Amino acid sequence: MKSKIHIVGTGPGSKEYLTKKAIKTVENANIIIGSERTIELFENIDHKLPFNAKNLMKKIEEGIDLAINGQNVAILSTGDPGFSGILNSVLKIANKKKYPLENIEVIPGISSIQLAAAKNHLQWDNCNITTFHGRENIGDILKIINNNKTTIALPSKKVKDMAKFLIDNGISPDRKVIICERLSYDDEKIIHTTLKEIANIELTYMCIMIL
Numbered sequence: 293m294k295s296k297i298h299i300v301g302t303g304p305g306s307k308e309y310l311t312k313k314a315i316k317t318v319e320n321a322n323i324i325i326g327s328e329r330t331i332e333l334f335e336n337i338d339h340k341l342p343f344n345a346k347n348l349m350k351k352i353e354e355g356i357d358l359a360i361n362g363q364n365v366a367i368l369s370t371g372d373p374g375f376s377g378i379l380n381s382v383l384k385i386a387n388k389k390k391y392p393l394e395n396i397e398v399i400p401g402i403s404s405i406q407l408a409a410a411k412n413h414l415q416w417d418n419c420n421i422t423t424f425h426g427r428e429n430i431g432d433i434l435k436i437i438n439n440n441k442t443t444i445a446l447p448s449k450k451v452k453d454m455a456k457f458l459i460d461n462g463i464s465p466d467r468k469v470i471i472c473e474r475l476s477y478d479d480e481k482i483i484h485t486t487l488k489e490i491a492n493i494e495l496t497y498m499c500i501m502i503l
Protein backbone atom coordinates (compact mmCIF):
# COMPACT_ATOMS: atom_id res chain seq x y z
CA MET A 293 0.00 0.00 0.00
CA LYS A 294 1.19 3.48 -0.87
CA SER A 295 1.81 5.58 2.22
CA LYS A 296 -0.10 8.80 2.68
CA ILE A 297 0.02 11.90 4.83
CA HIS A 298 -3.40 13.28 5.73
CA ILE A 299 -3.49 16.80 7.15
CA VAL A 300 -6.75 16.72 9.04
CA GLY A 301 -8.76 19.74 10.22
CA THR A 302 -10.42 18.93 13.54
CA GLY A 303 -12.73 21.94 13.90
CA PRO A 304 -12.92 24.52 16.68
CA GLY A 305 -12.72 22.10 19.59
CA SER A 306 -15.95 20.25 20.32
CA LYS A 307 -16.47 16.74 18.93
CA GLU A 308 -19.77 17.97 17.47
CA TYR A 309 -17.84 19.90 14.83
CA LEU A 310 -15.65 16.98 13.73
CA THR A 311 -16.43 15.81 10.21
CA LYS A 312 -17.12 12.15 9.38
CA LYS A 313 -14.22 12.33 6.95
CA ALA A 314 -11.84 13.41 9.73
CA ILE A 315 -13.00 10.55 11.98
CA LYS A 316 -12.69 7.94 9.20
CA THR A 317 -9.25 9.19 8.18
CA VAL A 318 -7.93 9.04 11.75
CA GLU A 319 -9.40 5.55 12.25
CA ASN A 320 -7.55 4.31 9.16
CA ALA A 321 -4.19 5.94 9.93
CA ASN A 322 -1.27 4.04 11.50
CA ILE A 323 0.14 7.07 13.32
CA ILE A 324 -1.69 10.14 14.65
CA ILE A 325 0.27 13.34 15.25
CA GLY A 326 -1.36 16.32 16.97
CA SER A 327 -1.68 18.47 20.07
CA GLU A 328 -3.23 16.79 23.13
CA ARG A 329 -6.33 18.95 22.51
CA THR A 330 -6.84 17.50 19.02
CA ILE A 331 -5.85 13.90 19.80
CA GLU A 332 -8.36 13.64 22.65
CA LEU A 333 -11.20 14.32 20.22
CA PHE A 334 -10.77 10.80 18.85
CA GLU A 335 -11.38 7.49 20.58
CA ASN A 336 -9.07 4.49 20.92
CA ILE A 337 -5.91 6.04 19.55
CA ASP A 338 -2.91 3.83 20.29
CA HIS A 339 -0.28 5.06 17.92
CA LYS A 340 0.10 8.71 18.67
CA LEU A 341 2.85 11.31 18.68
CA PRO A 342 1.58 14.29 20.69
CA PHE A 343 3.23 17.64 20.05
CA ASN A 344 3.38 20.98 21.83
CA ALA A 345 4.41 24.45 20.64
CA LYS A 346 8.08 23.67 21.35
CA ASN A 347 8.49 20.33 19.58
CA LEU A 348 5.88 20.78 16.83
CA MET A 349 8.36 20.89 13.92
CA LYS A 350 10.34 17.92 15.24
CA LYS A 351 7.17 15.80 15.51
CA ILE A 352 6.05 16.79 12.00
CA GLU A 353 9.48 15.75 10.71
CA GLU A 354 9.15 12.42 12.53
CA GLY A 355 5.70 11.94 10.99
CA ILE A 356 6.98 12.59 7.49
CA ASP A 357 9.86 10.16 8.05
CA LEU A 358 7.32 7.51 9.11
CA ALA A 359 5.31 8.18 5.94
CA ILE A 360 8.51 7.85 3.88
CA ASN A 361 8.93 4.44 5.55
CA GLY A 362 5.45 3.35 4.41
CA GLN A 363 3.18 4.41 7.29
CA ASN A 364 -0.20 6.02 6.80
CA VAL A 365 0.09 9.22 8.87
CA ALA A 366 -2.61 11.65 10.05
CA ILE A 367 -1.42 15.08 11.20
CA LEU A 368 -4.13 16.94 13.11
CA SER A 369 -4.67 20.68 12.96
CA THR A 370 -7.27 22.61 14.95
CA GLY A 371 -9.94 24.38 12.89
CA ASP A 372 -8.95 24.25 9.24
CA PRO A 373 -5.32 23.33 8.43
CA GLY A 374 -5.15 26.11 5.82
CA PHE A 375 -6.12 28.99 8.11
CA SER A 376 -3.29 29.81 10.52
CA GLY A 377 -2.86 26.04 10.68
CA ILE A 378 0.00 23.65 10.05
CA LEU A 379 -0.56 23.11 6.33
CA ASN A 380 2.36 25.18 5.07
CA SER A 381 4.78 23.83 7.68
CA VAL A 382 3.95 20.24 6.71
CA LEU A 383 4.23 20.98 2.97
CA LYS A 384 7.58 22.72 3.45
CA ILE A 385 9.14 19.84 5.41
CA ALA A 386 7.61 17.23 3.06
CA ASN A 387 9.04 19.09 0.08
CA LYS A 388 12.48 19.26 1.72
CA LYS A 389 12.34 15.51 2.29
CA LYS A 390 11.10 14.97 -1.31
CA TYR A 391 7.85 13.36 -0.14
CA PRO A 392 5.46 13.50 -3.15
CA LEU A 393 2.70 16.11 -3.01
CA GLU A 394 0.23 13.71 -4.63
CA ASN A 395 0.48 11.50 -1.52
CA ILE A 396 -0.55 14.36 0.74
CA GLU A 397 -4.26 14.86 1.35
CA VAL A 398 -5.72 17.92 3.07
CA ILE A 399 -9.01 17.38 4.88
CA PRO A 400 -10.72 20.66 5.66
CA GLY A 401 -12.15 21.39 9.07
CA ILE A 402 -14.51 24.05 10.39
CA SER A 403 -12.36 27.05 11.24
CA SER A 404 -12.87 29.03 14.45
CA ILE A 405 -13.31 32.01 12.10
CA GLN A 406 -16.28 30.31 10.42
CA LEU A 407 -17.89 29.46 13.73
CA ALA A 408 -17.37 33.04 14.98
CA ALA A 409 -19.14 34.32 11.84
CA ALA A 410 -21.99 31.84 12.24
CA LYS A 411 -22.52 32.60 15.95
CA ASN A 412 -22.83 36.28 15.07
CA HIS A 413 -25.05 35.83 11.99
CA LEU A 414 -22.36 37.23 9.71
CA GLN A 415 -22.19 36.50 6.00
CA TRP A 416 -18.41 36.19 5.97
CA ASP A 417 -17.84 36.66 2.25
CA ASN A 418 -18.57 40.33 3.03
CA CYS A 419 -16.04 40.53 5.87
CA ASN A 420 -12.32 41.19 6.12
CA ILE A 421 -10.91 37.85 7.29
CA THR A 422 -7.44 38.06 8.72
CA THR A 423 -4.99 36.40 11.06
CA PHE A 424 -2.18 37.80 13.13
CA HIS A 425 -1.44 34.55 14.91
CA GLY A 426 2.32 34.16 15.30
CA ARG A 427 2.94 37.14 13.04
CA GLU A 428 4.72 40.41 13.47
CA ASN A 429 2.63 42.28 10.90
CA ILE A 430 -0.25 43.41 13.10
CA GLY A 431 0.05 46.87 11.52
CA ASP A 432 -1.65 45.40 8.44
CA ILE A 433 -4.99 45.54 10.23
CA LEU A 434 -4.85 49.35 10.08
CA LYS A 435 -5.11 49.15 6.27
CA ILE A 436 -8.48 47.41 6.40
CA ILE A 437 -10.10 48.26 9.69
CA ASN A 438 -11.94 51.32 8.38
CA ASN A 439 -13.03 50.00 4.97
CA ASN A 440 -16.70 49.76 6.01
CA LYS A 441 -16.58 46.00 6.28
CA THR A 442 -16.71 43.91 9.44
CA THR A 443 -13.27 42.53 10.31
CA ILE A 444 -12.98 39.02 11.74
CA ALA A 445 -9.47 38.57 13.11
CA LEU A 446 -7.52 35.88 14.80
CA PRO A 447 -5.52 38.08 17.18
CA SER A 448 -1.79 38.13 17.71
CA LYS A 449 -0.73 37.05 21.20
CA LYS A 450 -3.18 38.60 23.63
CA VAL A 451 -6.46 40.29 22.72
CA LYS A 452 -5.50 43.03 25.21
CA ASP A 453 -2.29 43.80 23.28
CA MET A 454 -4.23 43.92 20.03
CA ALA A 455 -6.79 46.35 21.52
CA LYS A 456 -4.02 48.56 22.93
CA PHE A 457 -2.24 48.55 19.57
CA LEU A 458 -5.42 49.67 17.79
CA ILE A 459 -6.11 52.46 20.31
CA ASP A 460 -2.45 53.60 20.18
CA ASN A 461 -2.77 53.78 16.39
CA GLY A 462 -5.76 56.08 16.30
CA ILE A 463 -8.74 53.71 16.35
CA SER A 464 -11.49 55.02 18.64
CA PRO A 465 -11.38 53.46 22.14
CA ASP A 466 -15.19 53.29 21.86
CA ARG A 467 -15.03 51.08 18.76
CA LYS A 468 -17.36 48.12 19.24
CA VAL A 469 -15.77 44.68 19.43
CA ILE A 470 -17.18 41.21 19.82
CA ILE A 471 -14.87 38.68 21.47
CA CYS A 472 -15.66 35.03 20.76
CA GLU A 473 -13.87 32.93 23.35
CA ARG A 474 -13.51 29.12 23.44
CA LEU A 475 -16.07 28.62 20.69
CA SER A 476 -17.90 25.29 20.72
CA TYR A 477 -16.80 24.42 24.29
CA ASP A 478 -19.23 24.33 27.24
CA ASP A 479 -17.71 27.55 28.60
CA GLU A 480 -17.93 29.42 25.28
CA LYS A 481 -18.37 33.19 25.66
CA ILE A 482 -19.54 35.82 23.20
CA ILE A 483 -18.69 39.21 24.73
CA HIS A 484 -19.97 42.49 23.27
CA THR A 485 -17.59 45.21 24.39
CA THR A 486 -15.41 48.12 23.23
CA LEU A 487 -11.67 48.41 22.59
CA LYS A 488 -11.10 50.37 25.80
CA GLU A 489 -13.05 47.89 27.95
CA ILE A 490 -10.97 44.92 26.78
CA ALA A 491 -8.18 45.95 29.19
CA ASN A 492 -10.49 45.02 32.09
CA ILE A 493 -11.56 41.59 30.83
CA GLU A 494 -9.71 38.35 31.62
CA LEU A 495 -9.44 36.31 28.44
CA THR A 496 -7.72 33.10 27.42
CA TYR A 497 -5.58 32.88 24.27
CA MET A 498 -8.45 31.11 22.48
CA CYS A 499 -10.29 34.12 21.09
CA ILE A 500 -11.55 35.59 17.84
CA MET A 501 -12.10 39.36 17.55
CA ILE A 502 -14.88 40.86 15.44
CA LEU A 503 -14.56 44.60 14.81
Ligand SMILES: C[S@@+](CC[C@H](N)C(=O)[O-])C[C@H]1O[C@@H](n2cnc3c(N)ncnc32)[C@H](O)[C@@H]1O
Pocket residue numbers: 304305369370371372373374375376377378402403404405425446447472473474475476477497498499500
Ligand atom coordinates in the same frame (compact mmCIF):
# COMPACT_ATOMS: atom_id res chain seq x y z
C1 LIG B 1 -2.85 28.15 15.66
S1 LIG B 1 -4.34 29.04 15.43
C2 LIG B 1 -5.28 27.80 14.65
C3 LIG B 1 -6.49 28.32 13.90
C4 LIG B 1 -7.25 27.16 13.24
N1 LIG B 1 -6.50 26.60 12.14
C5 LIG B 1 -8.64 27.55 12.77
O1 LIG B 1 -8.92 27.46 11.56
O2 LIG B 1 -9.46 27.90 13.62
C6 LIG B 1 -4.97 29.06 17.08
C7 LIG B 1 -5.83 30.29 17.35
O3 LIG B 1 -7.10 30.12 16.72
C8 LIG B 1 -8.13 30.69 17.52
N2 LIG B 1 -9.03 29.62 17.94
C9 LIG B 1 -8.87 28.29 17.74
N3 LIG B 1 -9.90 27.60 18.25
C10 LIG B 1 -10.74 28.51 18.80
C11 LIG B 1 -11.99 28.43 19.50
N4 LIG B 1 -12.56 27.26 19.73
N5 LIG B 1 -12.55 29.58 19.91
C12 LIG B 1 -11.98 30.78 19.68
N6 LIG B 1 -10.80 30.93 19.04
C13 LIG B 1 -10.19 29.81 18.61
C14 LIG B 1 -7.44 31.35 18.71
O4 LIG B 1 -7.17 32.71 18.39
C15 LIG B 1 -6.15 30.55 18.80
O5 LIG B 1 -5.13 31.27 19.45
